[in-house]
Amino acid sequence: MRFLGLAWWKWMSIVLFVYVITRGLLVPLKPGILNINPSRFQVGQSVEFEIEGYNSFYTKATPRVFFKISDQYLCRADSIEVISETKLKIKHLFHNYLPVNQKIVMASVIVDSEVDGASVMPSKLILSQDSIELEEGIAAWTLDKPAQFNLKHKYHFPFRNILYETIRNTFFHVSLWFGMFALMFGSLYYSYRVLKYSKPEDDLRAYSMVYVAVIFGVLGLMTGSLWARFTWDTWWTNDIKLNMAALSMLIYIAYLILRASIDDPDRRAKITAAYNVFAVVAIIPLIFVLPRLTDSLHPGNGGNPAFGSDDMDNALRTVFYPSVTAFILLGFWMADLWKRVCVLDAQDSLDFD
Amino acid sequence: MKYEINMRIILALIFLPCSVMAQANDFMRSTGKMNVVYGVILIIFLGLTWFLIKLDKRIQKLEINQKDEQ
Amino acid sequence: MRFIDIKVLIWKDIQREFRSFHQLGAVIAFLSGTSYLVYFFSGKETFEEWNLLFWIVYLFVSFFTGYRVFEEELVKYRVLTYQLYHPNVIYLARNIYLFLLLVLLGILLFLIFNLLMPISVGYLFDWFLLLITFNIGNSIILSFNSFLSSQSVNQTLMFSVLVLPLTFPLFGAGFLTSLLLLQGGHILDSGSQLKIMVGINLFSIALVSILLPYIWKN
Known part of the structure; x- marks a missing residue:
């Protein structure tokens, strides 16, 4: 079968290439977290750090920020200051004890907003504690009511760290x-x-x-x-x-x-x-x-x-x-x-x- | 020393719009490494062009032979 | 295809080899020469180094042996023998002869390496088994490509270009398995690459037996 003198599958490859290049280059990435600076903290003191987002719209809707340890323990950041579309300033007082049996633990950061949906930076924060008090730590790292994260249904490519x-x-x-x-x-x-x-x-x-x-x-x-x-x-x-x-x-x-x-x-x-x-x-x-x-x-x-x-x-x-x-x-x-x-x-x- | 300062100014000018990334300290890693994608597309385009040139040369040879016969 | 034919042909090959011994002699001289060179220049060996050098020397030895398998076939030998024996029989005899030769050379190289650079080599029988399994696939690939390259202009160079990528996985598997043996393991341990070698052997046997009749056809 020919169309304008060219076999149909050749036309098909042209059409597919146009589709791939336009769609593949124009669809934006899902909003994500690029960097957190600084990221090493001692618990029990008030700390301040910056979160850098990618493709995010923080001024449109002020996001909520959570910290997460080992899948189940969550705690919400105290105060969030929006600096620009892609920059947040966090002030937070980490509770004296962590909900784990270790001195040092990695915590993930979750930024959740109505516009961008939830984005995660896994194992970025390094938290250290001097003494271990498991019960108290678990109590401090459990939310009163379960956090409802926003899902984003818009058409996006996934955001992957490093990539x-x-x-x-x-x-x-x-x-x-x-x-x-x-x-x-x-x-x-x-x-x-x-x-x-x-x-x-x-x-x-x-x-x-x-x-x-x-x-x-x-x-x-x-x-x-x-x-x-x-x-x-x-x-x-x-x-x-x-x-x-x-x-x-x-x-x-x-x-x-x-x-x-x-x-x-x-x-x-x-x-x-x-x-x-x-x-x-x-x-x-x-x-x-x-x-x-x-x-x-x-x-x-x-x-x-x-x-x-x-x-x-x-x-x-x-x-x-x-x-x-x-x-x-x-x-x-x-x-x-x-x-x-x-x-x-x-x-x-x-x-x- | 002078060279170094100039380079800094140039780099700052390049990366001023791309303040998105903290570790964006070179051209390829700026704007979420998008330039790597452009580089990949450029390489593929150059490869296809190379194939076209080879094809063109062979057809040219055929044309010359045909002319000689006539 | 009769086994007596194959036996006769292998015997002929051995006789031919001994009549013009200089070719095999050159390979053996190369083998011992490189071993001595390795001994001379490398001071204290770890077993990783020993293993690497062993397989590199063996790679060259098998290339030098392999390319001669179908050498003068084209011109004179073909006319004389192809009427008497079926080509498949000649091919099989050559392949088996190459296999025996490669195993012998491997044992010789192993002995020389152990003589010059003594090292605890682990279980000797496992080494023997490794050489046998390795050389089944190796000899099939070498003789098939020797046959292909004997049809081209520049045989020696062509042979090494054709064979190198094909024997690469086999040599890799042999290398890793012998590393395991040097560490005191058995060839049937879970870490050995024996199953990959056996897989390559089976694949190459099947392929050669399918492809050869097509090439003889004209």
Whole structure:
């Protein structure tokens, strides 16, 4: 089916890209807490500190601030002064005793407002006490009536600490890898067809899919590297997923070099197809299995399912799935163009002879 | 010393609008690390451009061959 | 496919190896030379260092042995033998021969390393088992890629480019398992990577047996 002379799936990739870029860049992040300064306190004295919010509207509705220890003990901040849209000044007197059996404890901060909804900064405050008095601490850290937090129903991407706005990279970096995997399986299929039916066109298809997969893979490594630099503070980590990605790149580069070193087209098709099938089928299980056995910085490892409810929420999903589709279709489009040029080239050199 | 002072002024000018983040002490980390996303998009765009250039070159070669035959 | 054929062919391979011993001799010289170099330059070894050096030397040794498996096949050997024996039989014989050779070289390297740099190596039988499991997959990958690269122009270079990413996981698993052995563990302990090696072995056996008939077809 064609529309204005272009296959429908190519149009679809264009439309999806427009959707992904506009929606993925324009939807704001959920309001969150960027920083709390200072954050180390001795209990039993009046303290003062500042909370910095992100994307928040503190002047529209003065928020309530809570401190939380180990899931159940809450206490409300004494006085809140709104300095600007994104800045709060808190004055609070922490009670003499904490509701725990330790000298030092980490407390989370919850800022809750009608406009922004509730946002949490986990384990940021470090509170220390000199002596332990569990009963009194629990009494002081229990609210009279349960706190009702405001939910925000507006369409937002989730706010994650350290990641912040780079959560949008899921639509570009992660989808790039999905596109690469799709191309990889495509080339595997056509390599299998080369072995079975030995048609020269299938060989060119497999080759051009590998070519585009290498481009996608290199771009994936570069974008991932940039993202890692500003998230984990390093260009390259010894993460199992990175090593496996580098490994699959090496395989495909070997495939391209092997292609260049055989002259006879028929034999080249057979040999490279055999290598492609062997390499991909032997290595792919490792790429999918090994990261799940060992710990990794990436989601979906150490026994967790990839893209479970912790990593993705519904707002992200509405952009992520279209972006994966868009990148897969773009990859196949690029491979299609490359293959058509290769076919013309082959015909051309035949005519020339 | 002079250089250092100038740099401070420039940095202050850049980061004045982005007082959002306390740890925003460089360009990429300002405004909630949004520039990292732009960087990623730029890299992808450059990669696709590189592919276009390669494609263009191959088609050019074909065109030249075709002209020679005629 | 008869077993007697395979036995005859392996025997032929061994005879051929001994008739032109200089190639295997070069590998053994390389093996002992690098071991001595390692001994010469590294003073006091921890077992991590020992392990790393052992596997690096072994990587090179298996590459040097592996690329010669299908060397002169193309030109002369093919015409003579392919009529007598089925290609699959020749391939299998070559693969088994490479496997035996790699295990022998591995044991030799292990002995030389222990001679020069004595270290408590743990259970010897587990080492033997490790070398066997490792070399099943290793020899299959090496001989298959040696066959592929023998069709290309620059065989030696091509071979190492093709093989390196494929043997990477296998060498990683072998490395981690032998580290476990050096710490006094058993090969069947939960921390060993034996199951990954066995998985790779099974996968590569299945793949080679599926792919080979297609390549012979023309």
